[in-house]
Amino acid sequence: MKIRMDLFLTFMKIGFFTFGGGYAMIPIIEDTCVEKKKWLSHDDMMNIAVIAESTPGPMAINCATFTGYRQAGFFGSLAATAGIILPSFLVIFIISMFLDNFLEITVIANAFKGIKLAVGILILDAAVKMVKKMKRGAFPRMIMLCSFAAMLLINIFSWSFSTISLMLIAAAVSLAASFASGAKRKEGEGT
């Protein structure tokens, strides 16, 4: 019980004092879990980073779930995950109750006309970073470009085609390509 409480409170503290999205949490999680609490090794931290890259969800939450499970099994992971989410949940819930009154103030409304324009640029910047870090090779690049073109057309013409369908198609194409190359390799071994 003690360890679960410790997990909950520690991750709640991390959740409360990290502004600016999930990535800002990583150095703090590393400092707390590896250096201070010794819950994880540096290798663990690397492994989590790799797993988090390939699984959905914010990395900070992935870290909390993994650390909690390591220390105290299922209920440990539950305590840690709940801990890291609770602060942002409470803050946003309170803000959501005042949002409409807040937006009626002219100065605030004008500020958000400007902020709306920044959002596109922030997304674009995140995307450019990802393209730079992307795995080399013709196949991933082709999928990236096709998805890019498809998504752009969907947006421009307001087609009702969900991004999830687009992702599922890409996954299916990649799986089919993997099967095809596997079959070719087997054929090659046979002859």
Place this chain on the structure above:
Amino acid sequence: MIYLDLFLGFLKVGCFSFGGAYGAIPLIRDVALSYGWLDDETLAYMIAVSESTPGPIMVNLATYVGSSQAGLGGAVLATLAVVLPSFLVILLAAAVLKNLLENRYVKAVLGGLKPCVIGIILATGVYMTVHNGISGMGKPGLDLRPAAITAILAAVMWGAKPVLKRKVSPLALIAVSACLGILLYGI
């Protein structure tokens, strides 16, 4: 049934939200616009709020949409739904399937998903920047303010690095954009 819609909608977001904080935004935008939960203005507001409050943007957006659509119950449901997939996947990876990521078919699926997500994020960024930037030009009475603000913000984001010797943080860019909005729309 709004509760079921919220739960399923954010479960979908949670399942497919690869690619970090801003990577989840195109998906949330898609789901929230299609249900009519958010418009682009409110989404921008929430992203600014998320940047200046603790926690991942994805969770913040889920809590906000849930709360605005169905009160506390909606907020709890949407937040649970958006976290559930990644919680289960990590549990699975930590508990049983340590070598899950080495599996050939898992690798093949991820090899398709990841570049696709990057393409989607790139397209959303390009579309939102251009579309919002030229939004003042179609209407009667040419409004060049969106285009001007967009140009300044782009210059700050990608041009300031050599001058400042460090990258402009999202929060700093949002602050600059808010000032520009107040200045140009207030006069």
